[in-house]
Amino acid sequence: MPSKRVLIAGATGLVGYAALKHFGSQKDCEVTAVSRRQPDETFGARWHPLDLASAAACSRLASELGGVTHLVYAALYERPGLVAGWQEEEQIRTNDLMLRNLLGPLERSPSLRHVALLQGTKAYGVHVRPLAVPARENRSEMHEQPNFYWNQERYLREAQTGKAWSWSILRPVLIVGSSVGSAMNVIPALGVYAAMMRRAGKTSLDYPGGVGRVAQAVDADLLARAIAWSGEAATARNEIFNVTNGDVFVWPNVWPAIADTLGFAAGEHVPLSLDREIRPQEAAWAEIRAAHGLRSGTLKEFVGLSFEYADYTMGYGRDRPGPPAIVSTIKLMQAGFCEVMDTEAMFRKAFAEMQAKRLLPPR
Numbered sequence: 001m002p003s004k005r006v007l008i009a010g011a012t013g014l015v016g017y018a019a020l021k022h023f024g025s026q027k028d029c030e031v032t033a034v035s036r037r038q039p040d041e042t043f044g045a046r047w048h049p050l051d052l053a054s055a056a057a058c059s060r061l062a063s064e065l066g067g068v069t070h071l072v073y074a075a076l077y078e079r080p081g082l083v084a085g086w087q088e089e090e091q092i093r094t095n096d097l098m099l100r101n102l103l104g105p106l107e108r109s110p111s112l113r114h115v116a117l118l119q120g121t122k123a124y125g126v127h128v129r130p131l132a133v134p135a136r137e138n139r140s141e142m143h144e145q146p147n148f149y150w151n152q153e154r155y156l157r158e159a160q161t162g163k164a165w166s167w168s169i170l171r172p173v174l175i176v177g178s179s180v181g182s183a184m185n186v187i188p189a190l191g192v193y194a195a196m197m198r199r200a201g202k203t204s205l206d207y208p209g210g211v212g213r214v215a216q217a218v219d220a221d222l223l224a225r226a227i228a229w230s231g232e233a234a235t236a237r238n239e240i241f242n243v244t245n246g247d248v249f250v251w252p253n254v255w256p257a258i259a260d261t262l263g264f265a266a267g268e269h270v271p272l273s274l275d276r277e278i279r280p281q282e283a284a285w286a287e288i289r290a291a292h293g294l295r296s297g298t299l300k301e302f303v304g305l306s307f308e309y310a311d312y313t314m315g316y317g318r319d320r321p322g323p324p325a326i327v328s329t330i331k332l333m334q335a336g337f338c339e340v341m342d343t344e345a346m347f348r349k350a351f352a353e354m355q356a357k358r359l360l361p362p363r
Contacts, residue, residue: 002030004231005111007068008045009052009102010075011035014179015118015172018220019072019227020045026228032065035075040180040295040357052098053077062105070231071106071115073099078183078305095148100155107159114231115167117156119149119240121327123171130323137171137240137331166237168230170223173244173327174313176346177220178353180296181304187350188296188303189310191360193278194262195288198361205259206267208274209314212250213322218243219346226337235335242327246340251314257344261351263363273316275307288361296359 006023010016011033023031024043031045038047051057052075062068077094099117106112124135128145156167179185194205226243230236256266272278278299285299296302315322354360 003028004069005030005065005067006032006070006072007065007106008033008072008074009035009050010073011045011047012037012039012179012181013074013076014175014177014182014185014220015223015227016072016074017179018177018224019074022221022224022228023072032068034061037181052101053094055101055104058101059105062102062109066109067111068106068109069111069113071103071112072227072231073102073115073117075099075102076118076183080305089146092146092148092151096151096155099152103156103159107163107165110164112165114165115156115160116227116230117152117167117169119153119169119171121171121173121325122147123149124327126325131325131327133324133326134328135242135326136328137242160238168227168236168238169240170227170230171240171242171327172218172223173242173325174215174217175220175223176217176350178350178357178359179220180359181301183305184309184313185304185306186310186313187347187354188359189274189278189306190258191262191351191354192285192299192303193272193274194259194264195361196278196281196284198263199284199288202267203265204267205255205262205264206270206272207252207255208270208272208316209251209311210271210316210318211321212252213315213318214248214250214324214326215313216244216248216326217343217346218245219341219349222339222341225339226332229337233336236337239331239335241332241335241337242329243332244327244329245343245346246329247343248326249343254344254347258347258351261348261363271316273311275311279303279307292358292361294358294361302359 006029008019011020012035023029033045033047034050079091124131259266
């Protein structure tokens with residue numbers, strides 16, 4: 001009999017898919033995954049199609065499942081025009097509603113023990129102002145800029161008051177891993193860019209972003225393990241934690257490792273908007289897919305909104321160093337989660353995984 005019944009919401013997203021992979025490998029877990037699209041692998045989990053915007057559908061599913069002990073809420077609604085949508089009322093309202101629709105019926109069950117919720121560095125206003133370095137969990141900008149994080153967090157705190165279950169909020173930095181159709185995953189976007197450059201006869205891969213800034217990233221699989229830890233550790237009950245790989249990086253400095261992993265020499269700094277120049281090239285991508293027998297689908301299906309996100313996070317158009325974006329992970333380590341990963345190794349791992357699954361051309 002499994003000791004945990006884990007429900008993963010948003011199972012095809014970057015975080016949800018990594019959580020699905022992690023919990024699916026644990027012998028004491030019975031895993032159920034929900035998402036609008038079906039994951040390409042379920043790792044032994046049961047999958048149910050679910051539109052979280054439908055309260056009726058969420059209520060029906062909750063009554064059918066029964067016995068959920070852990071909810072990993074990794075679902076996310078993003079509008080086209082990704083960055084602009086982060087402060088729009090519709091995006092905020094929809095994300096708030098989705099959590100309420102699912103957690104409302106689940107939290108009435110006595111079996112529920114833990115809810116893991118994802119935020120990010122927008123909690124510190126990174127998208128509207130320079131961070132106070134290092135950003136710490138007690139320095140959120142809750143009252144200074146609109147964000148669905150605050151709606152979800154207020155609801156979570158209010159719902160948990162006086163209850164036996166607990167919550168943890170994880171605030172990862174740039175997340176890197178294997179996923180298809182995500183709103184914010186640079187790996188498919190950069191992999192497609194490299195494939196287009198090879199098709200054009202290039203042997204070196206130019207860096208398309210802007211002038212670098214000191215930043216951080218986190219491996220999606222490491223984040224999944226942090227989520228699992230938060231569901232069991234007493235030190236994580238009703239707490240918020242930043243999560244990173246433990247090092248820092250600058251895009252131009254990791255570019256040689258990225259280029260090498262994709263089979264190129266590192267090229268020059270040649271700014272290029274991936275969203276404007278690469279996203280429209282569906283016909284060229286169809287030729288690349290056919291030539292290599294790829295399983296990745298159209299650019300819209302494979303990359304999602306991530307061309308725009310790659311432009312944003314790599315600072316396309318920036319002609320001087322941006323302010324550093326550094327968060328502190330002291331609280332997380334003192335609470336007991338101390339895993340780290342080399343960020344260059346993370347990039348190599350993520351590209352290699354997508355190549356092995358025939359989502360990107362081989363090296």
